[in-house]
Each structure stands twice: as structure tokens, then as C-alpha cells.
Amino acid sequence: AQSVTQLGSHVSVSEGALVLLRCNYSSSVPPYLFWYVQYPNQGLQLLLKYTSAATLVKGINGFEAEFKKSETSFHLTKPSAHMSDAAEYFCAVSEVLKGGATNKLIFGTGTLLAVQP
Amino acid sequence: SQTIHQWPATLVQPVGSPLSLECTVEGTSNPNLYWYRQAAGRGLQLLFYSVGIGQISSEVPQNLSASRPQDRQFILSSKKLLLSDSGFYLCAWTRGLVEEQYFGPGTRLTVT
Numbered sequence: 001a002q003s004v005t006q007l008g009s010h011v012s013v014s015e016g017a018l019v020l021l022r023c024n025y026s027s028s029v030p031p032y033l034f035w036y037v038q039y040p041n042q043g044l045q046l047l048l049k050y051t052s053a054a055t056l057v058k059g060i061n062g063f064e065a066e067f068k069k070s071e072t073s074f075h076l077t078k079p080s081a082h083m084s085d086a087a088e089y090f091c092a093v094s095e096v097l098k099g100g101a102t103n104k105l106i107f108g109t110g111t112l113l114a115v116q117p
Numbered sequence: 118s119q120t121i122h123q124w125p126a127t128l129v130q131p132v133g134s135p136l137s138l139e140c141t142v143e144g145t146s147n148p149n150l151y152w153y154r155q156a157a158g159r160g161l162q163l164l165f166y167s168v169g170i171g172q173i174s175s176e177v178p179q180n181l182s183a184s185r186p187q188d189r190q191f192i193l194s195s196k197k198l199l200l201s202d203s204g205f206y207l208c209a210w211t212r213g214l215v216e217e218q219y220f221g222p223g224t225r226l227t228v229t
Contacts, residue, residue, distance in 0.1 A: 034217055043123075043207055043220035044161075090160070101168045102149040102211070104176070105218055107160040 002027045002095045006108035014116050019078040021111045023065075023091030026072065032094040033074045034105065035065055039087045047089075050074060061085070086115045119144035123208050123221040130228055136181075136195040138224050140208030143189065148210040150191040151218065152183055155205040167191060203228045 007022040025031055032051050036044040048059025055067040065076045074091060089112075092105040120143045130136060142148050152164040163176045165183035173183050180199050184192045191208055205225050209218040 036220075041205075041223070041225065043222045044209075046217050046219070049217050097166065097174070099168075102166060104151070104163045104166065105161075109160040 002031065002093045002106055004091050004093050004106055004108040006089075006091050006111050008111055009109065010112050010114070012114040012116060013081045015083055016080050019063075019076070019081045019085065019113065021076040021089050021091075021113065023074045023076065023108060024072050025074060025091075025093050027093060032103075033065075033067065034092045034094070035059065035063070035074075035076050036090045036092065037061075037087050038090065038110075044090065047076070081113075081115045083115050083117065086113055088112045119210075119219065121208060121210055121219060121221040123206075123224050125224060126222065127225045128227070130198050130226065132200055132228055133197045136193070136198050136202070136226070138193040138206055138208075138226075140191040140193075140221055141189055142210045145189070145210070145212065147188060148212065150185065151209040151211075152191065152193050153207045153209060153220075155207060155223075157204070161207065165193070198228045200228050202226065 003026045005024045034049045035047040037047050038044050047063050048057045050057050050067045058064045063078045065074050067074050088110045090110050091108045094103045096103050122141050150167045153161045154164050155161045165175055167173050167185045170185055181195050205223050207223045208221040211218045
């Protein structure tokens with residue numbers, strides 16, 4: 001079974017500083033990986049996805065992530081944090097469900113990002 | 118464009134009462150549909166998924182059930198709620214195997 005580990009349940013950065021949120025995956029097949037963001041009491045919004053094309057993936061709101069097979073990692077970064085980036089971030093890996101007709105997302109436990117002024 | 122709706126947005130129910138949460142998708146046909154639950158301090162857990170009308174698969178045994186009476190409608194139900202059913206329920210849809218999932222705004226359920 002596939003799994004995702006997010007190191008650091010809480011990360012705090014200063015406004016304008018680099019954001020680095022860590023995600024490591026475990027998969028027996030080439031993975032499809034995703035980063036989602038969740039603002040309080042809202043659904044999840046897709047930031048970016050990796051589906052075996054370019055290893056450096058650019059997403060919305062200035063975020064990007066790099067797929068590193070040798071490290072089984074898919075860390076999320078943003079060069080300069082903004083106050084509006086404060087939210088919870090989830091890394092996920094796609095797993096095909098029995099029957100092969102669809103997939104599910106296996107999520108990490110999330111990282112809560114705080115941005116200090 | 119496609120949109121996904123969930124209602125109600127919040128719900129407070131006593132233990133032992135029934136439950137019905139509704140999810141509808143607009144702007145697409147024959148989507149794969151999902152119900153996830155997000156409990157406090159934990160990640161998201163897949164509860165049910167559906168690849169077509171009347172086709173429901175359960176990922177974990179529990180006090181809940183799901184139905185898909187129409188192509189773009191997905192309903193989560195319970196006959197008798199437990200305290201442990203409290204959480205944030207998210208509906209999602211996708212077009213295919215390698216596509217990302219799109220999530221609804223969620224329903225906050227508190228069982229008292």
C-alpha cells in the first residue's frame with residue numbers, strides 16, 4: 001500500500017521568508033502526487049500535481065514542488081511567504097482502487113503553516 | 118466549468134438521530150464521486166466511492182452508508198449517529214484515474 005509522510009505538523013515562517021513543507025511518499029509504482037491547501041472550514045484546493053512529466057512542478061499562488069525519486073520526496077516550496085499563505089497543506093498520493101475503474105487519494109496528516117508579520 | 122456543492126454547511130445532531138448529507142456536481146457527466154471524512158487533528162479518510170449510478174464501494178466498515186440515485190448526486194446517510202461520527206465531511210469528484218480530485222466546501226457535523 002502507498003503512504004505519505006509529512007514531516008512537521010506545524011511550520012512557522014516570517015512574511016517574505018522561504019516556505020518549505022516536506023512530503024515523503026512510499027509507492028511500489030511510479031506515483032501520482034498532489035499538494036492541496038485547506039483554509040479553515042473550507043474544502044481542499046489543488047495547488048499542484050505531479051503525473052510523471054517534468055520533475056519540477058509549478059502550481060498556483062507561486063508554489064512549486066520537485067519530485068525526487070531517489071529521495072522519495074515531493075517537497076513544496078515558495079520563495080517568499082505571504083500572510084495569505086497561512087493555511088493547512090496536505091500532500092497526497094493516488095492509489096488505484098480494486099477493479100481499476102477509479103483511484104483514491106491517500107493523504108498525509110497535514111502541515112499547518114503560520115506566517116508571522 | 119464544473120462546480121461541486123454540499124449541504125448543509127454545518128449540522129449539529131444528537132446521538133441516535135438520522136443523517137443525510139448531499140453532494141451534487143455540475144458541469145460534467147459520469148464523474149467518479151467520493152466521500153471523505155476529516156476528523157479533528159487527523160488526515161482525510163476515504164469512506165465511500167462511486168463510479169456510476171447505484172454503484173457504491175465502502176473503504177471502511179462504519180455506521181454510515183452512501184447512495185448515488187442520480188449521475189451527479191451522492192448522498193451520505195446514517196440511521197443512528199454516534200459521537201464518533203463527528204467530523205468534517207468532504208465530497209469530491211474526478212474524471213479519471215490520473216486526474217486530480219476536486220473537493221466540495223464540506224459539511225461540519227457535530228454529534229452531541
